[in-house]
Amino acid sequence: MLETAFANLRFAASMLFGVPFHERSLDRIVDGMRATIEELGALGDEANALVGGPVLDEKTRHDIQGRRFRSQAMRAARETAYYPEVLAAAGVDPAKLTYKDIARVPVTAKDTLRDNPEAFVRRTAKIATRVTSTGTTGWPTSVYFSEYELHVIGAFAAFAYMTERRLDPDDIVQIAITTRATLGMLTVTRGCAAVGMAVHPAGMLSPDHTLRLLTEKHHLPGKKPKVSVLSSYPTYFGQLVERGLELGYGPSDFGLEKVLTGGELLTDGLRRRSEQLFGELSFLQNYALTELDPMTGNLCLDGHLHFEPSAGIAEVLDPESHQPVAPGEPGVLVGTVLPPYRETTILLRYNTEDVVRALAGPFTCSLRNLPATSHVLGKLRLSARHDHGWTFMRDVQEALETVQAVPLPARYGFWAVPGGVAVEVRVRSATAQTRRALEAQLAERGVPVQQLRLVEDPAELDRPVPLRCDLQEATFDRVADHSPAVAPVPATAARGQAGTGLAVARGT
């Protein structure tokens, strides 16, 4: 307890003054939290405030963020190849920056980082790892991290898992994201390990393989008998739902209770349709981006995306003018990770190209003390600006995945045409009934559809939105022939329900 208290003091000093975290203190806090949960069953009420930073009024928050931004800008001007010229051209003296002046710092474009990631690396940085984004909207973006930063990211993941207590030590977690998603893997494994869960970083394998793993029975002491938590991208989860129902699996085949998801849009339609396969699930969503890690957004129950102000500054700006948008208006999310969280790749006002809506406070949700935006609406590059305004991925995808005739995940494309948008979508069967159902859903969500094209083969899509489920990894096994511990036929199918079970599995 005394050790943890000392560690806490050092941690508080870093939070307060922006000095680097003491890594051993971070580990001690993680150990102390875990020991507390093991011994007492739960952390005290103030745990969240202790590791999440104090509740700040707006003026204090601006003062602190202004100071941290200034020190980050000074480092950028002094030690990176990119910023000295850019700041000088904008007439910005980093040493004199205040919170109000942040708007004068030019926004850093995604393409600029993508083209020359090393121009953003500090000369004195101790580079340890290169991490790339998944490259949904083009060539993957590279970000360099030090051991210190990876340690901090892991520790904060552990803090979040333990303070939120939404997962339990007896859970078995399967991670089904691409194993190249270094930070995603790190945060989930570190977070789960801290809570004491058993983690299987399985990767994103064929849906058949993953479904087998999810139905596998375990006999681990103190753990649930089946995988109870799945960490996955929404589109891959959709693929599991589609394939699982096709194979005749049902809720009794699984022990899944929770799904940790992020990186893509999770729609209400997918959530509802997943109940057919897995039964009722709870979904834990957050917003994380390689370029801004560990500045992450947490989704509250009211659907706001909240950002911890000590970790970074989140702004919602007009995509073209880069001026703040009015509450309720869409804009791009622009973020700056502040010290002591980021020390290697310095990004000032980085344009994520993710679209959100600015929100007017005050909020009444559980995270009301933290600044917030709306949930992500989609990628700017994949959004369509037309005569009536904007149509975002969320508008279209929410509509499409509600319709049963659209296989999960929805494979679609959309673009601006005179008077609205053209939408193309893969359906099971291109019938008039399906068309009517889709038109109704799209209209309900305010999508001004001018052209709707239905295809039965996804290869026929002209401009498909890229899906992370397509980053699947190969394995040597032929699912139906191996894994002797697992029954090859889903129990639900074996009881005579719909599904082709073994025959279909062998055919893959």
Next chain:
Amino acid sequence: MWGALLVVAGYAALSLLAGWAYFRRYRVTRPAFGVVSLTDVAIMLTFIVLVPYLYLTLPLWAVAGLLGVGVVSAVYLALQPLLRGRWVAVVLCLGLVGVDVALAVGQGVTGTAFLLVNDTILALVVVGAANLWAQAGMKARDAAILGGALAVYDALATWQLPVMARLLDRLLQLPLFPLFAWPVRRGTIPDIGSAGVLPQLLGVGLGDILVATVFALAMRKAFGRPAGLVAVAVTLATVVGALSLLSSGLVTTAIPVMTFLGPLMIVQYAYWRRARHGERTTRQYLQAEPQPRQA
């Protein structure tokens, strides 16, 4: 003389039993995370060894200040869950300490009114501090190790080194001194130190009762009510035995109580651990025996 024994033993019993009742009924304000571990026991032992030298080195006003801060913190910790409103606890806590100081100044530290207040304050200190440690998840194993280590230290410090006698000599000049004590007729009690007031008092150290109470609570949590009650009974028997030896004049030197209690703690722990096949966590204890009322 035997009256003094009754009062001192009575306060030791009161501290143990009040600590026990409090443990079942109230929750002290503990840190949001962090449990008492073996490292904490090592840190405590280091403090226990070093603090006497600190007290012997510092000016008297500084020693009084340190004692005051420690006592006020522990008493506040104990009172806060019992009273509505933090300020009530603060006022009561400071009031008690104020009365203690006033009586010490006005009446001297051997006056019965002062000793009554001082012993009551010490009982509250035991309740607060013991519950903080026990409710912060201290394991019975760690409490037994603490007792075992103190057994060695107490023997050395009391019998082999002059430090304990000099410490008592110094602390007994101050209010809030850490000894459950009651006056006896001058000359009837063996001189267990060189302090001017000590021959007039029969007493048992605050630290002894505090460690014994922590151990009893940790045993209660780890192995159940019988193990806790046995720990209470063993402590009281040891304390009464030591006080009787002093009161009867059979022993004429100070008795290091922990030297006798420490090994008994280790024996108890070993027995119950074997009998119960391991100790319970606080979570398991509260699941098996929910608190009658959450305060």
